[in-house]
């Protein structure tokens with residue numbers, strides 16, 4: 001279903017969220033604690049430009065004993081748990097064809113290893129899916145979006161332990177059976193690569209509890225368990241929901257060499273490989289050869305069980321999805337500048353690009369590069385499931401919000417998507433990140449806003465929670481109505 005000149009008629013336009021960043025109600029209706037509930041807000045003056053906050057085991061114990069003075073914004077989110085009807089009505093007004101959300105695993109299995117699911121949690125998402133159906137909005141559901149049940153962290157040390165595979169597949173099977181009539185599009189692990197940068201957030205792992213091992217070793221072992229779990233979930237989805245489409249999800253870090261010195265080219269290639277490793281396994285069903293060298297040189301030994309390779313081989317994903325916010329530049333020459341991008345060690349600033357207020361380098365053409373590379377590498381359909389600009393918004397006296405910077409960012413990225421489609425890329429859809437303002441993943445701020453819809457709440461949880469439309473609201477509405485023709 002490709003067209004040469006524009007987006008196909010079934011193109012899935014919409015927006016993307018995660019349960020822990022919107023729902024709130026962190027202890028209502030039987031929900032257990034999740035890792036996200038233990039991530040504090042850190043004011044700007046106290047943090048660097050690090051991408052994700054990580055915590056250690058002592059900190060978790062202190063939080064549980066209520067010995068900290070921190071606040072935990074992912075516990076209150078934007079109250080979506082209680083406002084989903086009103087919020088979905090606004091998404092329908094925007095013209096959404098698809099809405100990406102995650103199921104908070106700890107609403108369904110409060111401790112992670114429970115024998116039976118929590119019916120109130122299951123009912124909540126059923127209500128949400130019914131509401132979406134009213135407006136013919138397709139749900140795109142992430143099974144795991146930085147929301148490992150805390151019980152799995154405390155009892156098993158998260159994904160480092162192979163046992164977690166079985167708890168995840170129990171959860172996946174439960175929700176596939178329950179929602180088979182409502183949900184066709186599924187993603188297994190959000191930004192699966194982030195676990196190597198942030199083991200707690202990505203995998204519920206407390207690194208300091210395994211002191212004798214290097215953290216890369218721990219993360220890649222956990223990743224292996226997630227790969228197997230992802231393939232088993234893909235298998236189950238196909239068995240239970242005949243028309244299911246399952247995707248993997250990568251935080252794409254398109255990496256450029258700063259100069260044409262061959263050393264820079266190799267360095268950029270290596271960085272890209274380390275990032276694309278995750279989609280390689282999901283799409284091709286096997287570990288790529290280049291990782292053998294990386295593992296050997298970094299003292300990483302990934303333990304596989306008998307049969308793991310067959311599981312990966314037999315259940316590759318149907319499509320590739322990814323988030324795209326920025327590109328990264330690397331060099332073997334000159335000074336490193338850690339303020340540029342921040343997921344890649346040794347990244348430097350790209351002099352041709354502007355940065356967001358959080359130092360992320362804005363690169364619309366990099367999205368075209370990424371789409372072309374992905375498609376040439378895998379030949380599978382692609383889905384951009386996150387893209388957007390985190391920015392400070394100013395509310396005028398009359399309540400209006402003139403977010404022309406956001407419109408400009410999105411417009412330039414959608415233009416490049418169009419170019420990629422003309423290049424022959426098979427693109428299924430686009431869900432802008434945070435169509436309604438939500439709590440930031442990396443900083444737990446509310447003031448890093450992405451939405452078309454403004455939410456009146458500050459970093460500390462004060463505010464009326466009232467929703468209002470920014471200028472970008474009618475702009476995006478028109479983009480969808482014209483299927484991307486009118487930007």
Ligand code: BG6
Nearest residue numbers: 018190191323390440441442443
């Ligand atoms: C991705 C995550 O990393 O980027 C989202 O999947 C996150 O959960 C988004 O919110 C934007 O990052 P941030 O830190 O600006 O919220």
